Amino acid sequence: MTETATTKEPNREPIKASEIDPKFKYELSRMHGSEKILRCFQCGTCTSDCPVARYSETYRPRTIIRMAQLGLRDRVLNSDTLWLCAACFTCTDRCPQDIEVASVIRVLRNLAAEKGCVPIVFKEQIASVLESGYAYKIPDLRIKKRETQGLPPLPKGNPASISKSLKGVKFLENIEKKSEQQ
Amino acid sequence: MSSNKYLIFLGCAIPYRVSSYEISARKVLAKLGVELVEMPEFNCCGLPLDPVSHEMMLILAARNLALAEQQGLNIITLCPGCAGTLKKVNKILKEDKALREQINGHLKEAGLEFKGTVTTKHLMQVLIEDVGLEKIKSAVLKPLTMLKVAEHNGCHILRPKEYIGFDDPEDPQTLKTLIEATGATCLDYMDETECCGAPSVGVSDKVALQLARDKLNHVKMVDAQALITICPFCHIMYDTNELRIEKMFNEAYGIPILHYPQLLGLAMGMSPEELAFNELRVNASKLLTQVTEGAK
Incomplete structure (x- = not known):
């Protein structure tokens, strides 16, 4: 997924009453990280201070928050721009309403992921963590080279223990269900 | 706990691509009298997975903290992302009893428990505060x-x-x-x-x-x-x-x-x-x- 041709901008078509989920904002306000979403009065500090917004034609944290407040659940969760946030937390630290904007974005990403909307790079990292404990597959060459570099051996992960701890995680269960259906 | 003995949490990016950072940090810390103990069986701090599943991030971070607690040593990281995540999750789980119980329910499956008894510091924080x-x-x-x-x-x-x-x-x-x-x-x-x-x-x-x-x-x-x-x-x-x-x-x-x-x-x-x-x-x-x- 790159931003050039494939990025879906949040749909800017006129809003139909039928696509509004009036309870979405309350649902968000009960989730860890987006508790304070109702406080947003659209001042725009998040967007004006956002490094990504400076170079992206589509990513605007203020717009995302507003869409969520309006209850445009599907529009916001299906939007690729949600995945452009660099998680620098500048918006969180500077929000005059103390909203933890980056965490609201994270909550929305989690909800999108539950529906199956996840960029491939994240899927690869999850697979790698489950397999080795590390988010990236560390090349054998690197592991062997450590000795000649005077570095201690790389600690081995414990995939069995990791899998046990992650039992019952909603996201992983959804993936399993989907692969069973296929 | 001795203030200059730490479990070193390498994270993923450093062994994957940035050995120059690890090599130079270990050399400098050794000369400054900071003792590093290798951390066994750790996993990704959880940060890269937070966008997909906050729950998974919390469990992965808590698992690392629980492992460090078993060793009875505080953590040093070279990666600010790892330090930030472990600090944040430590604070959240210490303050939120219900969430702590939920996460500990997961860790129990692997015979682990988060208690909140260790701290995490980034290299820079160790240098300025402890060295x-x-x-x-x-x-x-x-x-x-x-x-x-x-x-x-x-x-x-x-x-x-x-x-x-x-x-x-x-x-x-x-x-x-x-x-x-x-x-x-x-x-x-x-x-x-x-x-x-x-x-x-x-x-x-x-x-x-x-x-x-x-x-x-x-x-x-x-x-x-x-x-x-x-x-x-x-x-x-x-x-x-x-x-x-x-x-x-x-x-x-x-x-x-x-x-x-x-x-x-x-x-x-x-x-x-x-x-x-x-x-x-x-x-x-x-x-x-x-x-x-x-x-x-």
Whole structure:
């Protein structure tokens, strides 16, 4: 997924009453990280201070928050721009309403992921963590080279223990269900 | 707990791509009397998976903390992302009993329990708080007074302030102070605290490279001889991509990107070979010549 041709901008078509989920904002306000979403009065500090917004034609944290407040659940969760946030937390630290904007974005990403909307790079990292404990597959060459570099051996992960701890995680269960259906 | 003995939490990016950081950090810490114990069976801190599942991030981070608690040692990380995540999750789980019980329910399956008895510090925090500026200064044998450099803290060592609370995210001072302890001058420049863009790589290279380009432009504007980082991701972003950015945007930088322990190591009299300068993509030989000639 790159931003050039494939990025879906949040749909800017006129809003139909039928696509509004009036309870979405309350649902968000009960989730860890987006508790304070109702406080947003659209001042725009998040967007004006956002490094990504400076170079992206589509990513605007203020717009995302507003869409969520309006209850445009599907529009916001299906939007690729949600995945452009660099998680620098500048918006969180500077929000005059103390909203933890980056965490609201994270909550929305989690909800999108539950529906199956996840960029491939994240899927690869999850697979790698489950397999080795590390988010990236560390090349054998690197592991062997450590000795000649005077570095201690790389600690081995414990995939069995990791899998046990992650039992019952909603996201992983959804993936399993989907692969069973296929 | 002995204040200068830590479990070292390597994380993923460093063994994957940034061994120069690990090599130089271990050398410098050993000389400053910080003892490192290898952390067995750790896993990814959880941060890269937070966008997909907050629950998974909490469990992975808590698993690491529980492992450290079994060892009875505090954690040192070289990666600000790992430090930030472990600090944040430690704080959240200590304060929120219901969430702690939920996460411990998961850990119990693997015979682990989070209790909240260890702390996590990034390398820079250990240097300033536990080793101390005086000890660092007295270890400097070859002051780098001939060098003018710029610093890049990166976001996760500073933000979100509520969870990290270690320096001022708008006007951070610690890295500057540590750089000046080597004898080098640390220059101010435009947008010093701006994000490197690394987390956007893979989703939009275009946005990420433009952010890195901005940074290199601002560093060049003040004629800095090097950019000093303390994060493996920021380092990859600048060191690995500098040549690419030069070609892509028709720029010329030639600014070496050094890990802070490489700079400190030089000042402590270690050789560039010992500090893995040969692993850097942007050639630092001009800077090293200046250091050698300046010392004469």
